[in-house]
Amino acid sequence: MNAYQPQPEASRHILESVLRASEQLTALPAFPDFDAELLQQVLEEAGKFVGEVVAPLNRSGDETGAQWAAGVVTMPPGFRESYQAFWQAGWPSLAGAVDDGGQGLPTVVEAVLHEMLNAANHGWTMAPGLLHGAAECIRHHASAELKDRYLPRLVSGEWLATMCLTEPHAGSDLGLVRTKATPLADGRFALSGTKIFISGGEHDLTDNIVHLVLARLPDAPPGPRGLSLFLVPKFEPDGTRSAVHCERIEEKMGIHASPTCVMRFDEATASLVGEPGKGLNAMFVMMNAARLLVGLQGIGLLDAAWQKANAYAQERRQMRAPGSASKAGQADVIALHPAIQRILATQRAWIDAGRVIAYRTAIELDLQKHHPDATRRETAARWCSLVTPVLKSAWTDQAFTGASACLQVFGGHGYVREWGIEQIVRDARVAMIYEGTNEIQAIDLLVRKVLPDGGTALSALLTELATELGDSPEAERTRQAMTRFAQFTTEHLLAATRAPGASPELPFWLADDYLRALAMLLMAWAWSRVAAAPQASGPRWTDAHTGFWRWVWPEFDTRMAIMGTSLNAA
């Protein structure tokens, strides 16, 4: 019913009181003009824009959806106008490099903007969601000519971009991509093949669309090392329409406002981006930033669901709450019922811990790039490498199950469209799949990142977290759990995987539990930071903190138990 209202003040509390964001970022030479006041102003303005322009289009975007007819995709009413207002106001360029026409603000500012945008309207936000990554990809890998032509307009958001990776037989396994690129006389290529699940492959939001496409050169080896990256614009600079067309759009469970396109390339003229055979590298440079944004989608959607459920719980009256003094035939607001309080406090515990972890990750992304000290840059890189898959997986899982819990607060009213809560559940489901399924995040964490260096980086991350915990009983409990987790990793798990005759499957059986256990440790760290922050106050924060320890944290022991059993079974 009522649209999501951004609350930039809550984000600013986490950024400044908990994480001392502007203090850290202002110290970097990369952000000479940035300070706490600017951060506050930008967040407030962003909150206004999102609340007034983007949020009101969420419901109609779901109901009307993007419409396909004869290759043309029409976006829902209001989408083109609001997107035009969005880029013209400069919102896409917040964190873009000044040299490319961007505003040069820290990544974390863009992160909070995207959290609000996704909470307000997930379908709408799919369109600019890939913009920053595409711009960075072109910035780092494209020729000077391509950069001149495309970079400023992608940084500004005047044009939008796609990532054309998936094919019908090649989803998680991009090594199976078959789209072909044949050299042309002028140094360009003729690109042919069919790509699916292309978000924003066709639409009427912008006058041009820039496609980044994975394809295979004629002499390329099979597998992922045979992939190169190409650029195909919808319109060439001379106005020629490229030979790329949208064959249809998918009917989906949610995000109906975002056209998920089947794109056919029929000898489309393409330019190589980066070196031949290095296509995946060029795209995966941006992976941590992209996965951070998906994690923020989860956080934003869960916050939107919480807002709705909380408002409903304060108004809806059903039954007397236990111990209530209301008379027979009267009823209390359901916010007084323990089952409802538990749902709300649990989701709040996930949302605010998620913000602490996500905002910290955004800060670390900038420290990794811009800190003068190489050791600090390495520490930051370690954070981003290990924490990002946890954030993406655990918080998109929670967006779905937590939004479903918020739906439950509405009873039967949650299952009908009227209140808008079921849309959040449907929209949120996709984030568990794209940008690497949540199972792949878990494998990425354990198999690709933790085990290969013998758990060294993981142990160092836990040490770093432990030093920030403070002195409460909860901090002590967290410290012990971190020690247990690190010992499990470096002693039991590594030994088991390296034992003679060990099954190569072993770490794959444990990966999901390993990621979830680390998510619990990160949440415990986050709540200790929130509790220790100055000016933390009010039942919203304390109820969520208590709720975390009571209802969320016990999963840590469960996951450790499951992993123990799996090791013994190996």
Add this chain to the structure above:
Amino acid sequence: MNAYQPQPEASRHILESVLRASEQLTALPAFPDFDAELLQQVLEEAGKFVGEVVAPLNRSGDETGAQWAAGVVTMPPGFRESYQAFWQAGWPSLAGAVDDGGQGLPTVVEAVLHEMLNAANHGWTMAPGLLHGAAECIRHHASAELKDRYLPRLVSGEWLATMCLTEPHAGSDLGLVRTKATPLADGRFALSGTKIFISGGEHDLTDNIVHLVLARLPDAPPGPRGLSLFLVPKFEPDGTRSAVHCERIEEKMGIHASPTCVMRFDEATASLVGEPGKGLNAMFVMMNAARLLVGLQGIGLLDAAWQKANAYAQERRQMRAPGSASKAGQADVIALHPAIQRILATQRAWIDAGRVIAYRTAIELDLQKHHPDATRRETAARWCSLVTPVLKSAWTDQAFTGASACLQVFGGHGYVREWGIEQIVRDARVAMIYEGTNEIQAIDLLVRKVLPDGGTALSALLTELATELGDSPEAERTRQAMTRFAQFTTEHLLAATRAPGASPELPFWLADDYLRALAMLLMAWAWSRVAAAPQASGPRWTDAHTGFWRWVWPEFDTRMAIMGTSLNAA
């Protein structure tokens, strides 16, 4: 894509090898003509009808949906014809009393039929889902005249029925119902008010619809004891249309083929059913049977999701599985990947344990009614009272989260409509809400059933389960956990709730965890029964059994830990 295919042989294995169903039921004087051969025949014929007639309408039912226009509801194409074939073939009357024109078969036969129907087409099955309960309600409470007029046609399914309970302000709290019934000169009543969420309130499946309506007489006290039950037919025997109309149908997340109606009664002529002020009693007599059917919806939907995911996992190739001998550039079927195997084995563990528990509950419902020995009838009543809320809550939760896990097997293909898996997720969500929300099931179990008798019935149930466990190490582990749970109940929990100054909220904080812990114990019992059964065989059963202990059971300790913390916090 491919519709659900019933597999009556798997259900028969559980019924006969695990539960010795026909042996127990044949011994009852109520079922003189029933035997194992008849059971097998009926299940096979039911499987054929469901697979050939009902399952193919699932997808189109979702896409077309029930349509409302000027008070008339048109069901999706094929629905009227298939429903007419359904009742004319005698399927609704399987378990109806012979005196009323039913076939007098045991409840468990109807239970398996409904599991298959729901798996095949949840929206379609909503229509006959309330039939048996409405018939039983009329049978036990209505006057001879009403019985003569309505009972045979409800038992046969020629006419369908509704339960008109909910009002906009009265959902879980029926004590707030305001619909009024004013006496007329002929002994009948004029009924006025608006009811919402009325499944099948209007449709074109049958020539008449019988509404059972909760309303308040003029002199009724406030609260639930002021409610009486009334019958309003859509058409009177003389063909007069009653003053009850469908104002609109809801747009919902799922079960689009089932019209969820807003019904307006404008001084509709109504007959009293049962005694004034006993309206809730008349409806709640059927509660265990109705909740069993909703639990079976969960089991059926999860089985349908598993079928789809399993078939896809056997065909879809992505990446080499760990330890695979496939060459670079080739890929294995995803069924070989541990993450996929875990999802499939976990859902199978829930489905088959759910069947054991649900079928046993259906058998106990008949033992409760028909066993010659009063003590055995009491044992059966205890089972139904304690197990039914657990089944309804835990298995409808799992239908939603497990169907979502099955969707994940499809990756991006699961989020689009094409494969039909996202429909199951949307459809399944409602079962966590209706027939008493899952939170209310938990309160029903702990606050209304376990605590009032000091845990006596609960302890007796656990003793009964423990004697059936056999002698394996798993059985021993289960026995210990049952002892721990019983001791927690009778010593710690009761003491805490009865301590001077104890908060009346305390058991409400623990109710969800208590129900889930009991669900784990029931599943452990069920898997020990399956493992001990003759002819249990094949990886489907053994993988699920292993999966239960490895990935599902650890929740027991988690729930005990959460409850322990909650007691300490009290």
